[in-house]
Amino acid sequence: MPTPVVCIKSGVAMSNRKFEQFLETQQRLLPMDASERRTWWLERLEEFYALIESFLTDYIHSQKISITRMKLQINEELTGPYDATALTVHVGANEVNLRPIGTYLIGARGRVDLVGPVGKVHFVLVEKDAKSPTDGTSLSWEWKISTRPPKIKYFDVNREIFLDALMEVVNGES
Amino acid sequence: MAKVKEHIALSGNNQDIDEIVAHFDDVSNSLKLFFSPTAPNFRERFKGYQSPEINAELNLRLSETDTASGFTLLASLEASFRTDYYLRVNMKRKDLLSQAFFALYQSKGLRVSLEEDILEQWKVYGKANNQLIGELRGAFKFRHWLAHGRYWIPKLGQKYDYYSLYVLAERVLTTFAFIDDKGK
Numbered sequence: 001m002p003t004p005v006v007c008i009k010s011g012v013a014m015s016n017r018k019f020e021q022f023l024e025t026q027q028r029l030l031p032m033d034a035s036e037r038r039t040w041w042l043e044r045l046e047e048f049y050a051l052i053e054s055f056l057t058d059y060i061h062s063q064k065i066s067i068t069r070m071k072l073q074i075n076e077e078l079t080g081p082y083d084a085t086a087l088t089v090h091v092g093a094n095e096v097n098l099r100p101i102g103t104y105l106i107g108a109r110g111r112v113d114l115v116g117p118v119g120k121v122h123f124v125l126v127e128k129d130a131k132s133p134t135d136g137t138s139l140s141w142e143w144k145i146s147t148r149p150p151k152i153k154y155f156d157v158n159r160e161i162f163l164d165a166l167m168e169v170v171n172g173e174s
Numbered sequence: 175m176a177k178v179k180e181h182i183a184l185s186g187n188n189q190d191i192d193e194i195v196a197h198f199d200d201v202s203n204s205l206k207l208f209f210s211p212t213a214p215n216f217r218e219r220f221k222g223y224q225s226p227e228i229n230a231e232l233n234l235r236l237s238e239t240d241t242a243s244g245f246t247l248l249a250s251l252e253a254s255f256r257t258d259y260y261l262r263v264n265m266k267r268k269d270l271l272s273q274a275f276f277a278l279y280q281s282k283g284l285r286v287s288l289e290e291d292i293l294e295q296w297k298v299y300g301k302a303n304n305q306l307i308g309e310l311r312g313a314f315k316f317r318h319w320l321a322h323g324r325y326w327i328p329k330l331g332q333k334y335d336y337y338s339l340y341v342l343a344e345r346v347l348t349t350f351a352f353i354d355d356k357g358k
Binding site: 132148 | 229341
């Protein structure tokens with residue numbers, strides 16, 4: 001049986017589970033090296049695309065929308081150049097691009113811009129509990145849609161919000 | 175006690191970030207209108223163009239507007255830091271940051287470097303987040319590159335654009351306790 005850990009301050013025994021959680025948190029706080037960070041970001045990017053494709057499945061099956069993939073080179077100083085996937089969503093005569101920006105960014109661990117003929121919408125990989133660029137303390141990261149300046153707000157990405165964003169960048173209205 | 179010998183007349187012309195955002199939005203929307211068939215001189219201006227060429231030219235103009243507005247955001251941040259430095263020195267406040275600025279002023283006057291002097295004092299005495307200071311230093315490298323004509327390939331570490339610089343500006347203005355000319 002493992003020996004219980006005792007809190008020095010209070011003298012009260014702390015559960016081993018609590019200490020293990022503390023160690024896990026400390027491990028997660030260790031900075032990733034550039035190669036790990038690039039791999040991590042590209043995995044999150046694929047998760048984001050899977051989410052977007054799930055929102056569009058019905059329209060893809062009914063051939064009202066199609067999606068093509070292409071490679072885009074991103075060059076960040078810490079990682080050097082690397083290939084990332086960009087998506088093009090074909091909607092009627094319009095093309096809308098989901099363009100990955102990178103992982104070393106101010107206030108975010110990743111960004112994808114949805115770029116259409118008349119607009120651009122930003123999706124950012126930020127702390128799960130972040131509601132704006134000035135808060136968020138979670139150690140886990142989640143894709144959010146960002147409002148435009150001023151006073152940026154983040155919202156969870158769901159099907160309705162994504163379809164609104166798609167209309168906005170094509171028509172200028174949602 | 176040493177006195178403040180140099181004075182600058184604060185112009186009050188420095189833009190706040192809301193003004194920069196409003197300008198960016200208006201210019202971007204105007205460009206989109208100018209490049210659309212509803213513009214009054216569209217047929218004359220784009221005679222002989224194909225649709226993709228019009229879009230490509232529009233995207234170039236929008237991209238330049240994006241860059242120029244990012245530059246203005248950084249200039250506005252620099253104005254906030256330098257105004258704060260000047261006011262703290264003049265008001266001779268007792269907080270540690272103001273005292274450090276006054277000591278800096280005695281050796282360098284108003285010719286202080288934002289990155290090496292002002293930000294360094296904020297880091298030590300202003301309890302500013304080190305990561306945010308690092309992000310600011312990186313962004314000012316981008317500003318330096320723009321201000322000097324972009325003729326070399328910069329080593330910037332990350333992508334800077336209007337959106338990311340706005341995020342930086344919002345975080346800085348929320349985090350740093352700048353004082354204004356009313357001493358607040």
